[in-house]
Amino acid sequence: MTRGLTEVYLRDQRVWDSCALVYEDRIVGGHPDVTAYECFEEDLLDRVLLYLARECGRTVRLYDVGCGSGRLHLRYGMKIADAASLSPPESDRVRAARHGNPAYMFDPLLAERLVSVGGVDFSAQMLDIAREKLQAAGLSHLLGSRLTFDQGSAFDLAPMDAEPLPLVVCVCNSIGVMQGRAGAVELFKSVRRAIEKAGGIAVISAYRLDAVESFALGNYESTMDVCGQPRWLVPDTYASDSFLQVPRDYKRAYDTGSSIVVDVYNGEFSTGKSGHVLKRDSKAVQIVVETGHIQTYSDYESYWYSFDQFEEWTSDYWPADESYHIAGADLDSLRAEPVQLAILDPTGLLRQLMNRWKFQAVENRGSGE
Numbered sequence: 001m002t003r004g005l006t007e008v009y010l011r012d013q014r015v016w017d018s019c020a021l022v023y024e025d026r027i028v029g030g031h032p033d034v035t036a037y038e039c040f041e042e043d044l045l046d047r048v049l050l051y052l053a054r055e056c057g058r059t060v061r062l063y064d065v066g067c068g069s070g071r072l073h074l075r076y077g078m079k080i081a082d083a084a085s086l087s088p089p090e091s092d093r094v095r096a097a098r099h100g101n102p103a104y105m106f107d108p109l110l111a112e113r114l115v116s117v118g119g120v121d122f123s124a125q126m127l128d129i130a131r132e133k134l135q136a137a138g139l140s141h142l143l144g145s146r147l148t149f150d151q152g153s154a155f156d157l158a159p160m161d162a163e164p165l166p167l168v169v170c171v172c173n174s175i176g177v178m179q180g181r182a183g184a185v186e187l188f189k190s191v192r193r194a195i196e197k198a199g200g201i202a203v204i205s206a207y208r209l210d211a212v213e214s215f216a217l218g219n220y221e222s223t224m225d226v227c228g229q230p231r232w233l234v235p236d237t238y239a240s241d242s243f244l245q246v247p248r249d250y251k252r253a254y255d256t257g258s259s260i261v262v263d264v265y266n267g268e269f270s271t272g273k274s275g276h277v278l279k280r281d282s283k284a285v286q287i288v289v290e291t292g293h294i295q296t297y298s299d300y301e302s303y304w305y306s307f308d309q310f311e312e313w314t315s316d317y318w319p320a321d322e323s324y325h326i327a328g329a330d331l332d333s334l335r336a337e338p339v340q341l342a343i344l345d346p347t348g349l350l351r352q353l354m355n356r357w358k359f360q361a362v363e364n365r366g367s368g369e
């Protein structure tokens, strides 16, 4: 990493450590449009895993880059945990976690073929939350064996073994919070390094620049208690870390409201001001819509990259004819409208599935160096 990238990396690591708990509450379990995006990704991964396990007869190692609080660990840990072979209290916890959640039901095929779910994240706090979540769901018996976490950098992935087949994913626009364009390039190179020799698969799922106005503005405004007050909102009276501003509701996609009402709390969580109104500054909004660069007063930064930018990265850093760049809406216009996917498939394992979905590998790629 260059010195500049290292500095931003260390700053972002602090930011993510400090927002870990609320992130879990308000984003992972919260905003309906984010939940829709996550459900789309999970259904997509289910399909890819089913295809690899059943139609290709492969055993798979799923590895989540920027895994945060272990959303995918929990989902696939539940699918591979056989409650019948466990004793109380683990078995009771697994059953309780499954109650009312069909996605967490035991899946005998995955139990056999999904050998492990690993992940890396630079935030120790995020990984602590992930482990606690898995323990609470009765998955302690899989922790450290079939469910693993590495604390470290997304940019340092080592080449993986060919068996089980590595499926490396970076989901929920994690690329957008990985230290700007320099970090995004490192990620493209890093996932390629991890899977290429093994003939594995990499998937990067991200938001798109052209969805900033319709999705991002309302999304960040209504989760500002997690990441801080967006810089396009005024006034900044309570924007410092001494206050917590809790929005009164979630702004959904295409909300055109130019203001949002928040309740302000001071450090001890006693009410500071109820019904405080924040308004959009139109010039600042215009810049965010044009650049996709989201910034808050808590040093949080995220990028929603353009479709062209992703196309360029896939072409510059991934090999010719072995990758796909897909508009989310072409797969699922209800849940993935603001999304784009870059998929690297060096041995053509996914070709049949992609043909079924009517996607072609992008041709005329660069050398990938």
Ligand SMILES: C[S@@+](CC[C@H](N)C(=O)[O-])C[C@H]1O[C@@H](n2cnc3c(N)ncnc32)[C@H](O)[C@@H]1O
Pocket: 009, 012, 016, 028, 064, 065, 066, 067, 068, 069, 070, 071, 120, 121, 122, 123, 126, 152, 153, 154, 155, 171, 172, 173, 174, 177, 178, 179, 183
């Ligand atoms: C948007 S969250 C997504 C978390 C998780 N993938 C999910 O879908 O719920 C992004 C995660 O990336 C992590 N992160 C950001 N930059 C990173 C880097 N350079 N190396 C490792 N993790 C990083 C953050 O700590 C955070 O947990």
